[in-house]
Amino acid sequence: MADPQQQPLDEQVATPESMDEQADATPDLDAIHAAFEVERAEMRDRLMRSLADLENIRKRAEKDRREAAIYGGQKLARDMLSVYDNLNRALSLMDDGLREQQKGLAEGLDLTLRDLGNIFKRHGIELVTPQIGEQFDPHFHEAMFEAPVPGTKAGQIIQVVSEGFRLHEHLLRPAQVGVSSTPA
Structure with missing residues (x-):
């Protein structure tokens, strides 16, 4: 069982x-x-x-x-900064007499610079333009020289050599400036 x-x-x-x-x-x-x-x-x-x-x-x-x-275009953008600088320099070197003589060239350079500036804006590239008298900021400025200037405090920007640029929040190139070395 x-x-x-x-x-x-x-x-x-x-x-x-x-x-x-x-x-x-x-x-x-x-x-x-x-x-x-x-x-x-x-x-x-x-x-x-x-x-x-x-x-x-x-x-x-x-x-x-x-x-x-x-x-992604950061390297290309950085390379284009020299084109912007050269156009800017060419326009700044033209006095009124030369502008009148070469009116077409001056207008062409001006339009090209403006167009390049618009392209920069469209792609998030912004100018870093320090003002005379601003305090030097190593995050955005590169000191090219120091000079004693009466009436300024040490570390104040006394001259802008060239503008800086940033791509969104990344600095492409710092603004190149002259800085006062006069003690406070």
Whole structure:
């Protein structure tokens, strides 16, 4: 009679020996269960770390993509600054007599400079134009020389040699300035 349904109730009642056998088997099940729980926790931890790594990679890639779109032309923009400077210098060297003589050339240079300035604005390139008397700021200015100037404080801008430029919040080129060395 192997079938428990067909065994009499007296035979189905647990005996102390069968209880010992079940007790011996229970620690094995508990140990297996504990091992599975530890492994499950480790796998869950690895999964969570992998998901976090994946999210960080996604964010970093998105940031890199945004920066590439904004600052991708930074090298070209920096190279174009000399063109802007040269056009500006050419116009500043033309006195009124030469402007009248070479009216077409002067207008062409003026229009080209204005157009280049508009292109700069459209692409987020802004002029850094310090004012005489402003305090020197090493984040935006490059000191080309120091000179004692009466009536000024040390560190004040006394001359603007060339304008600076920045692309959004990145400085492309600092404004080149002369700074007063007169003590306060």
